[in-house]
Amino acid sequence: MIVVEDVRFSYPGGVEALKGVSLTVKNGEFVAIMGQNGAGKTTLVKHFNGLLKPTSGVVRVNGVETSRSSVAALARNVGFVFQNPDHQLFCETVDDEIAFALKNFGYEQTVIEKRITWAVNLLGLSQYRKTSPFMLSGGERKRVALASVLAWDPQILVLDEPTIGQDHRQKENLRQFIMQLQTQGKTIVMVTHDVEFVAECNPRVVLMREGKIMADGQGKQILTNSELLEQASIVLPQVAQIFKHLITQGFPLNIIDIYEAKNLLMEKLEKNKT
Amino acid sequence: MSVFDGLKFRKVYSPIHNLDPRMKFIYVIIIFAVAIIFNTIIPLLTLFLMQVPFVMLARVQKQWLRSLRGAMFLASFIFFINIATNFFTQGYTLNAKNIEDAATMTTRFLVLVESFSVFFLTTSPDHLGLALEQTKVPYEFSFAFTTAVRFVPVLAEEAQTIMDAQKARGLELEKGNFLKRIRNYVPVLIPLIVSAIRRSLELAEAMEARAWGATKKRTNLYALKFNKGDYVLLALTTGVLIVAVYTVLYVPVPTIRALLGVP
Numbered sequence: 001m002i003v004v005e006d007v008r009f010s011y012p013g014g015v016e017a018l019k020g021v022s023l024t025v026k027n028g029e030f031v032a033i034m035g036q037n038g039a040g041k042t043t044l045v046k047h048f049n050g051l052l053k054p055t056s057g058v059v060r061v062n063g064v065e066t067s068r069s070s071v072a073a074l075a076r077n078v079g080f081v082f083q084n085p086d087h088q089l090f091c092e093t094v095d096d097e098i099a100f101a102l103k104n105f106g107y108e109q110t111v112i113e114k115r116i117t118w119a120v121n122l123l124g125l126s127q128y129r130k131t132s133p134f135m136l137s138g139g140e141r142k143r144v145a146l147a148s149v150l151a152w153d154p155q156i157l158v159l160d161e162p163t164i165g166q167d168h169r170q171k172e173n174l175r176q177f178i179m180q181l182q183t184q185g186k187t188i189v190m191v192t193h194d195v196e197f198v199a200e201c202n203p204r205v206v207l208m209r210e211g212k213i214m215a216d217g218q219g220k221q222i223l224t225n226s227e228l229l230e231q232a233s234i235v236l237p238q239v240a241q242i243f244k245h246l247i248t249q250g251f252p253l254n255i256i257d258i259y260e261a262k263n264l265l266m267e268k269l270e271k272n273k274t
Numbered sequence: 275m276s277v278f279d280g281l282k283f284r285k286v287y288s289p290i291h292n293l294d295p296r297m298k299f300i301y302v303i304i305i306f307a308v309a310i311i312f313n314t315i316i317p318l319l320t321l322f323l324m325q326v327p328f329v330m331l332a333r334v335q336k337q338w339l340r341s342l343r344g345a346m347f348l349a350s351f352i353f354f355i356n357i358a359t360n361f362f363t364q365g366y367t368l369n370a371k372n373i374e375d376a377a378t379m380t381t382r383f384l385v386l387v388e389s390f391s392v393f394f395l396t397t398s399p400d401h402l403g404l405a406l407e408q409t410k411v412p413y414e415f416s417f418a419f420t421t422a423v424r425f426v427p428v429l430a431e432e433a434q435t436i437m438d439a440q441k442a443r444g445l446e447l448e449k450g451n452f453l454k455r456i457r458n459y460v461p462v463l464i465p466l467i468v469s470a471i472r473r474s475l476e477l478a479e480a481m482e483a484r485a486w487g488a489t490k491k492r493t494n495l496y497a498l499k500f501n502k503g504d505y506v507l508l509a510l511t512t513g514v515l516i517v518a519v520y521t522v523l524y525v526p527v528p529t530i531r532a533l534l535g536v537p
Binding site: 104105148149 | 442
């Protein structure tokens with residue numbers, strides 16, 4: 001469980017990036033943090049594994065105050081996948097890359113082997129185990145970065161812009177993957193601009209603006225509130241846009257899911273036929 | 275990264291910022307030369323203090339102090355290496371001369387850092403490139419130089435992100451003995467170098483796409499010109515050089531030991 005209490009944070013240059021943020025993420029929850037550039041999304045999630053320590057206020061992860069713990073100790077429970085995989089890949093093979101964190105955490109060699117096999121199978125990388133990560137495509141590198149974090153099986157997973165540079169199929173794989181992790185009871189926090197991806201996942205959405213949380217609720221409620229989204233410089237998901245125009249036809253407003261939308265439209269069509 | 279912060283240009287309007295970068299470069303070269311021809315502490319300290327009004331005039335005191343603070347590690351290293359070599363080569367004894375000599379070397383280093391820092395703090399990379407170009411340095415070289423300067427802060431920021439990413443994977447940079455600590459930086463350096471190379475290739479393509487090097491002769495929107503202030507500085511630095519050479523040749527400069535009467 002992540003508890004953020006009235007956190008303020010200023011960067012050394014003096015820019016105040018968080019201006020009093022309070023947020024609780026329960027175990028097993030799936031949260032998407034959204035907002036325009038510079039809203040403080042990444043700054044906020046960097047507090048979850050202690051990369052940044054609050055200037056004032058408290059962040060607790062599973063009851064441990066982050067300002068009293070090292071990043072390495074917190075990272076055991078909080079896996080953080082950075083936006084750009086090139087910022088972390090450095091080993092000669094994919095296997096070594098995945099083993100890096102496991103060695104840092106002091107796992108036994110036999111356990112490391114098992115975890116690598118598990119992680120590469122999970123992310124469809126088993127044919128690249130002895131390949132250099134630098135030879136892989138962008139999407140594959142991103143998956144190696146994800147595998148290297150998942151390998152130690154952290155309870156909480158933070159994903160910073162996971163969909164950037166991914167084609168449609170990879171995005172769909174990622175979505176299914178996140179759902180799978182969720183059924184295993186993992187807590188997932190995702191920072192993203194990708195409103196369509198969020199609409200498909202329908203998680204809890206936390207909307208940030210200028211260092212503050214401006215809205216917090218189910219994706220269905222937040223992503224169909226056009227005024228709120230406009231303030232956060234986010235456009236409505238396409239499905240929500242259609243239903244916004246269809247409101248005069250007696251359709252409900254809070255629809256973001258394609259299948260739900262299809263069913264409603266089919267129903268209406270059937271009704272019109274008869 | 276405090277050393278780099280102490281060298282990063284910020285736009286301020288001051289008489290020093292408006293000087294021609296070529297003149298400022300001459301100033302740096304002369305300070306360098308003078309710092310090297312003296313090997314006693316009093317002239318070097320004078321040289322150090324002489325530049326302080328210059329810094330004040332440029333209103334970059336804060337950043338300048340930061341650059342000196344960043345240089346402190348190397349400065350103390352120079353001081354102790356000097357002390358240590360004397361200590362070990364003289365059969366484990368030290369005298370006042372050794373200490374003064376070590377202080378002299380350290381002061382000389384600080385003078386160099388000081389003038390270098392003033393130069394970079396008050397000269398925008400664009401001006402620098404322009405100055406190189408107008409002194410007939412081939413454009414390829416001047417461009418490479420200004421690009422390198424411009425990318426220092428970008429790389430520093432990237433290094434920070436990479437450190438964060440590796441820390442998030444359990445890397446503890448401060449752990450272990452000296453050798454282990456150096457090895458800890460491998461996971462930071464490799465991505466940094468790879469990404470710098472990638473970035474440079476991308477930059478090269480982007481430049482070619484904008485017709486870089488299409489014509490032999492380039493024109494410039496701005497041209498540098500020597501103004502009144504530049505001539506004043508030229509006179510001052512020439513004066514300093516003449517006085518320095520004269521002092522070295524004809525004036526016996528006392529050491530602090532001699533002034534204090536210590537053997």
